[in-house]
Amino acid sequence: MRKINPHDFKVARRGTSREINRQIALNLIRAHQPVSRADLARLMNVRRGVASLLVSELLDEGLIFEGAVGEAVGRGRRPTFLYIDSRQRCVVGVDIRASRTYIMITDLMGHQLGVVSSFQTNKDVETLIQDLTRRIKQVLGDYKEVGACEGVGVVVPGMVDLAAGRVLHAPTLSWRDVNLREPLAAAVGIPVHIENSGKACALAQLWATRSDGLTAGNSVFVSVSDGVGTGIVMNGELLRGRHNTAGEFGHVPLSIDGPRCSCGATGCWEAYVSNLATLSRYFGRDLSEPGPRDIESSTFTVEDLIARARAGDAKALAAINSTARYLGLGLASIINAIDPARIYIGGEITTAWSLIEPIVRSALRERTLTDFGGVTEIQVVPAEEHPRLRGAVALVAAPAFAAPMVA
Amino acid sequence: MRKINPHDFKVARRGTSREINRQIALNLIRAHQPVSRADLARLMNVRRGVASLLVSELLDEGLIFEGAVGEAVGRGRRPTFLYIDSRQRCVVGVDIRASRTYIMITDLMGHQLGVVSSFQTNKDVETLIQDLTRRIKQVLGDYKEVGACEGVGVVVPGMVDLAAGRVLHAPTLSWRDVNLREPLAAAVGIPVHIENSGKACALAQLWATRSDGLTAGNSVFVSVSDGVGTGIVMNGELLRGRHNTAGEFGHVPLSIDGPRCSCGATGCWEAYVSNLATLSRYFGRDLSEPGPRDIESSTFTVEDLIARARAGDAKALAAINSTARYLGLGLASIINAIDPARIYIGGEITTAWSLIEPIVRSALRERTLTDFGGVTEIQVVPAEEHPRLRGAVALVAAPAFAAPMVA
DNA sequence: AGTATATGTTCGGCGTTTAGACAAATTCAT
DNA sequence: ATGAATTTGTCTAAACGCCGAACATATACT
DSSP states (O other), X not given: OOOOOTTSOOOOOTTHHHHHXXXXXXXXXXXXXXXXXXXXXXXXXXXXXXXXXXXXHHHHTTSEEEEEEOOOSXXXXXXXXXXXXXXXXXXXXXXXXXSXXXXXXXXXXXXXXXXXXXXXXXXXXXXXXXXXXXXXXXXXXXXXXXXXXXXXXXXXSSEEETTTTEEEEEGGGTEEEEEOHHHHHHHHTSOXXXXXXXXXXXXXXXXXXXXXXXXXXXXXXXXESSSEEEEEEETTEEOOOTTSOTTOGGGSBSBTTSOBOTTXXXXXXXXXXXXXXXXXXXXXXXXXXXXXXXXXXXXXXXXXXXXXXXXXXXXXXXXXXXXXXXXXXXXXXXXXXXXXXXXXXXXXXXXXXHHHHHHHHXXXXXXXXXXXXXTXXXXXXXXXXXXXXXXXXXXXXXXXXXXXXXX | OOOOOTXXXXXXXXXHHHHHHHHHHHHHHHXXXXXXXXXXXXXXXXXXXXXXXXXXXXXXXXXXXXXXXXXXSSSSOOOEEEEEOOTTEEEEEEEEOSSEEEEEEEETTOOBXXXXXXXXXXXXXXXXXXXXXXXXXXXXXXXXXXXXXXXXXXEESSEEETTTTEEEEEGGGTEEEEEOHHHHHHHHTSOEEEEEHHHHHHHHHHHOTTSOHHHHTTEEEEEESSSEEEEEEETTEEOOOTTSOTTOGGGSBSBTTSOBOTTSSBSBTHHHHSHHHHHHHHHTSOTTSSSOOOHHHHHOOHHHHHHHHHHTOHHXXXXXXXXXXXXXXXXXXXXXXXXXXXXXXXXXXGGGHHHHHHHHHXXXXXXXXSHHHHTOEEEEOOGGGOHHHHHHHHHHHGGGGSOOOOO
């Protein structure tokens, strides 16, 4: 039950119905391909004639193509199968992180076309844009056969002003109000979309073809890494808020008297469960404070810690378990506040999921208000799936499939 | 950018465009009345002919009526003004609270028609339904001239299963899985809608005619009373979540090691800012614990406390200021998580708003991540506006104006 | 009284869904 | 092999609703 905004609405024009049905057909092909015109008509509950017309429009625009004639199940004429035309178009995804920047090239469906390449992030924006431009052009040159590039999606660990295409604040990069989209778009000559990485990850899961709309349409993505990023999807739409800064659950407190967080406040969830927090717990001191740091603690990663825990290091296990507990307590807040159908969780710590899940679950049950809150589906997204890069790609690929703005 | 759910969509039929434009016209009349057909055509950016047809359809259905001929601004034929027809239909709103239950009767626009009546809440559901039925019938008898009753809206301080019309859990009423909608509807012979009070309050603000769609469409309602209830509106739609339990920010912790909360967990925001928490702070002991309680502390209310604070009682002021600080810290979490354009806040403590606002603001700035987060608009909703009852009414009146489900 | 301007209605045009018929293609039964 | 049954995809006429323009009505200014 949505309210029509009397100051910003869209009246239905002569072509609106068609536009709606066109997008539905496109999405159904995307979700069910291979699919015939007759299948489509059945799925949409319209006459085959209508489906046929919609299909020929999509064919004309090159969004879909007719594949081989399929095998008939029973008797009767064999259907001609339709597919999303992801050939001859590609998308480049870019994931800018504090230490390294990653690049991936995919087709329009988000299927990875080559290997993920990466290079060290230069925090000077102009240099980074130069580096990026060179790399993107190189990748596009390497994969000439996949056709024209539809756009470049860039995700950053910080807040983004979508309208202006600027990064408002990215603490780990020491960026404040950085103009990123325009210069990069000008340099590569391709449209550029930028977005916060947590939001993009949530978007990628929403648009993943394997996702069922019901759960993915009401979900939260939690990424636990150097910081904690979250993206919220409700009613099939990404929650942006007034300034596109919604979803910062990482800075909701567990204890306002808790440890200092990178954001300046104290006791944020992030200050309990970030990789640095987990390592600090293991080394028994606050690694975020400036001060002497031995060689081990400066190169030692959470993955190393997990390896030690699996090898039987009790102290390592205790540090991880502690993080698991705080993870569960924070997830409980998300569940109480948002009540998602599913939570996606990514980050290094999830490689230890089999170890920590029982602890996360029990902490979660401890603080969720309802019984069904306690059993909220949690799905680990492994790093190999490159959730952030997929998010970057989704920024470019998803709009073509989105529902038209209506009413 | 919404994703079309491939398992639950609505194709555009021949009449869909009409339906969309009809609702837009209805909403524009609601928002701009008195308004002429020609005004409507200009607002919608369609030909007068189309507007005229939409209007005659709405006239036929009795949703609007033609008022007196208006005065022309310049020269030319004078317009005939159109109005939402809120005559001959009424709505009853019911607010069930732990101590008392309130009833109000309004027209379809939510304009109060008579005084708010109330009676003591009997926590036995069957008795309460009997009481309610008698009272509702009495009120409808008293206001016969306002015509047939379109429906009864009921708000309860607890979680509601919308599909089943049951109250899943209402702690202050000691209700668990109580069947409320069906029996009440059967008893009064009128459709009944039930909802959580926080959600309903948010809905009422969204649909308030004076609200501008942009801010009210991205807002959070926070009600601070015996408990803390919140309702979230995003993109002009109430956030329900998977089980209609979204929005329980009252049980997001400030400190997991904090005081025990009524929900069983510890350190919930509610445990810091509820009326009981504020009073406990004043009396210097935990009033929620069973034990000896002197006469004063059992009848003393937050309003009394505020009166003392205004009269110069330093201890009272300190207790209120403390609550103000915690209030701000919790609101900061909401802002970080949701980034609403506006926060509505109701409850007894807001009668001291002039005293506490600076403290709330400073606490809020302390924990909000962005500068614009710190200046998020906060609007006090005074008790005299009966936000919960308005919410109850909105449950019945709003659906007629909602955007049609499309795509 | 005549002209200019605004409101509200009417009518043909056109695009889109709707319903149904038809040709083409394929399998199964005879 | 042949015909019936079935499925796919196309095509046509009808209904519906937006689009554009013309027209009647009503009012004010000159």
